[in-house]
Amino acid sequence: MPYLSPVSLSEEQLTISELKQQLEQFAQYQKDEFLSHHPVADLVIGRAEYMDLLLNRLWRHFGFEQIAEMSLVAVGGYGRGELHPLSDIDILVVSSHKLPDDIAAKISEFITFLWDLRLEVGHAVRTVSECGDIGREDLTVATNLQEARLLSGSEETFHRLKLVIHSESFWPSETFYRAKIQEQRERHARYHDTTYNLEPDIKSTPGGLRDIHTLGWVARRHFGAKTLYEMSTFGFLTDAEFRELVECQDFLWRVRFALHLELKRYDNRLTFAHQAQVAERLGFTGEHNRPIEMMMKEFYRTLRRVAELNKMLLKLFDQAILNNGEECEPEIIDDDFQRRGNLIEARKPALFQARPETILDMFLHIANDSSIEGVSPPTMRQLRTARRRLNKFLHTIPAAREKFMELTRHPNALHKAFSLMHKLGGAGGLSAAMESNCRPDAVRSVPRLYR
Known part of the structure; x- marks a missing residue:
C-alpha cells in the first residue's frame, strides 16, 4: 500500500x-x-x-x-x-x-x-x-x-x-416529509425544473444525487431504513428499483469523482471547461467532441432515470406517510381503469405487460377527463416495469397504432396527455417508436419535444 x-x-x-x-x-x-x-x-x-x-x-x-x-x-x-x-x-x-x-x-x-x-x-x-x-x-x-x-x-x-x-417531537415524520418535498421543489426550480441544463450540477440538478439523498432521508425518518438496501429489504423499493438506483448513483459518483480530480476547490458543476477532461477520465473516446457527447448523453439519461424514480417513490411515500388518497373510494372507468380521487389507476396488477396497448388507453382517459390530474403511484410503478420489459415496439401492435393516432387528434392531447406522458418518461419511447407508421400530418401535430 x-x-x-x-x-x-x-x-x-x-x-x-x-x-x-x-x-x-x-x-x-x-x-x-x-x-x-x-x-x-x-x-x-x-x-x-x-x-x-x-x-x-x-x-x-x-x-x-x-x-x-x-x-x-x-x-x-x-x-x-x-x-x-x-x-x-x-x-x-x-x-x-x-x-x-x-x-x-x-x-x-x-x-x-x-x-x-x-x-x-x-x-x-x-x-x-x-x-x-x-x-x-x-x-x-x-x-x-x-x-x-x-x-x-x-x-x-x-x-x-x-x-x-429520533424523538417524535424533534421532526414529526409528516412535517419532515412536507419540508423535504418543498425543499426539493425549490431546488428544482433553481434549475428550471429540467434535467437538461448545459452545465448541470451533479449534486443538485433535478435527477442528481440530492434526489437520491431525499429518498433516503424520507425513508430514514419515517420507515427507519438507513440505506437503499434496507429500503429494498423493507419493501419500499423493488429489487429492480434498488438495482437501478445503485447503478445511477454509481455513474453519478464516477462523474463527480472525476470532476473533483480536475478541480482545486470544491464544486459540483459539470462546466464546459471541464467536460472534456472528465469524459477522458471516464474512458469515453472518439474524435473531436464525441467523448463529451457520449458522456453527456449517458449523464442526462441517468438524471432522467433518477428523477423518474424520485417522483414515483415520493408519491408512494406520500400515500404511506400522509395517507393521501387512501380514503377515496375508487370510481370504475372501464374494465381496465378506475379513478381514485384525481388519479387514474390500473385495476389489474400486470395490465400493461399483458396488453401493452392499454398504456395508450390510460392516456386517452386522461385526455377525456379534465379532472384526472395524474397517475396513481402503483400504476406509475407498473408503467415503468412494463416499459422495461416490452420485447417489441408499440408501433408493431395494430391496436396501439390506432390508439396513438386517436390520441394525436384529441384536442386535450398536447397540454394534458402528452405533457404527462413526457413527465412519466413514456413519451419518447411511445411517440418515436410509432413515428414511422403514422401519417406525416399526424406526426407533425406532435410537438418536437415529444418526438
Missing part, C-alpha cells in the same frame, strides 16, 4: 508536514485506483474510512478520550460514510453539558489543526440540548443530524443525542 494507515502513525509523525505528505499519498493512491477503473463506491467509502482513522488518531493525540461525556460525531454525507476527493468533512463535537473554556480552546486547536492540513472541515460544538433546539428550527441541521455516526468518545452522550434526534 503506497500510504500509511493513520493508526500506524507515531506521535512524532503527527505533524502538519508529515500528515500533509500522508494525505497527498492517499489522494494519489485513490486517483491511480480510479484511473485503473477500481469501483468508485469502494473509493468513496474508503476515503470516509481513512478520515475516520485519521480523526480518531488525532482525537487521542489531543487527549480528548480522557474527557468524559464528550463525543466526536460525523454528520451529513460524511455521516453516511461517503466522501469524494473535495467533499466537506462535517463533524460535530457534542457534550452532555457546556464545556469549560480550557476544553473549548483545545477543541479550537483541534479544528485549526485540521484546517492547516487543508481538509475541508465543517464543524459545530454543541451540547445535546443545543442540538435538539437548533435542529428543531433548522431543516438542514435536522437532516445532517439524522445521519449522525459516532467516531470517537462517549457512547452514552451519543446515545442521548440519538434519542433526541
Whole structure:
C-alpha cells in the first residue's frame, strides 16, 4: 500500500508536514485506483474510512478520550460514510453539558489543526440540548443530524443525542416529509425544473444525487431504513428499483469523482471547461467532441432515470406517510381503469405487460377527463416495469397504432396527455417508436419535444 494507515502513525509523525505528505499519498493512491477503473463506491467509502482513522488518531493525540461525556460525531454525507476527493468533512463535537473554556480552546486547536492540513472541515460544538433546539428550527441541521455516526468518545452522550434526534417531537415524520418535498421543489426550480441544463450540477440538478439523498432521508425518518438496501429489504423499493438506483448513483459518483480530480476547490458543476477532461477520465473516446457527447448523453439519461424514480417513490411515500388518497373510494372507468380521487389507476396488477396497448388507453382517459390530474403511484410503478420489459415496439401492435393516432387528434392531447406522458418518461419511447407508421400530418401535430 503506497500510504500509511493513520493508526500506524507515531506521535512524532503527527505533524502538519508529515500528515500533509500522508494525505497527498492517499489522494494519489485513490486517483491511480480510479484511473485503473477500481469501483468508485469502494473509493468513496474508503476515503470516509481513512478520515475516520485519521480523526480518531488525532482525537487521542489531543487527549480528548480522557474527557468524559464528550463525543466526536460525523454528520451529513460524511455521516453516511461517503466522501469524494473535495467533499466537506462535517463533524460535530457534542457534550452532555457546556464545556469549560480550557476544553473549548483545545477543541479550537483541534479544528485549526485540521484546517492547516487543508481538509475541508465543517464543524459545530454543541451540547445535546443545543442540538435538539437548533435542529428543531433548522431543516438542514435536522437532516445532517439524522445521519449522525459516532467516531470517537462517549457512547452514552451519543446515545442521548440519538434519542433526541429520533424523538417524535424533534421532526414529526409528516412535517419532515412536507419540508423535504418543498425543499426539493425549490431546488428544482433553481434549475428550471429540467434535467437538461448545459452545465448541470451533479449534486443538485433535478435527477442528481440530492434526489437520491431525499429518498433516503424520507425513508430514514419515517420507515427507519438507513440505506437503499434496507429500503429494498423493507419493501419500499423493488429489487429492480434498488438495482437501478445503485447503478445511477454509481455513474453519478464516477462523474463527480472525476470532476473533483480536475478541480482545486470544491464544486459540483459539470462546466464546459471541464467536460472534456472528465469524459477522458471516464474512458469515453472518439474524435473531436464525441467523448463529451457520449458522456453527456449517458449523464442526462441517468438524471432522467433518477428523477423518474424520485417522483414515483415520493408519491408512494406520500400515500404511506400522509395517507393521501387512501380514503377515496375508487370510481370504475372501464374494465381496465378506475379513478381514485384525481388519479387514474390500473385495476389489474400486470395490465400493461399483458396488453401493452392499454398504456395508450390510460392516456386517452386522461385526455377525456379534465379532472384526472395524474397517475396513481402503483400504476406509475407498473408503467415503468412494463416499459422495461416490452420485447417489441408499440408501433408493431395494430391496436396501439390506432390508439396513438386517436390520441394525436384529441384536442386535450398536447397540454394534458402528452405533457404527462413526457413527465412519466413514456413519451419518447411511445411517440418515436410509432413515428414511422403514422401519417406525416399526424406526426407533425406532435410537438418536437415529444418526438
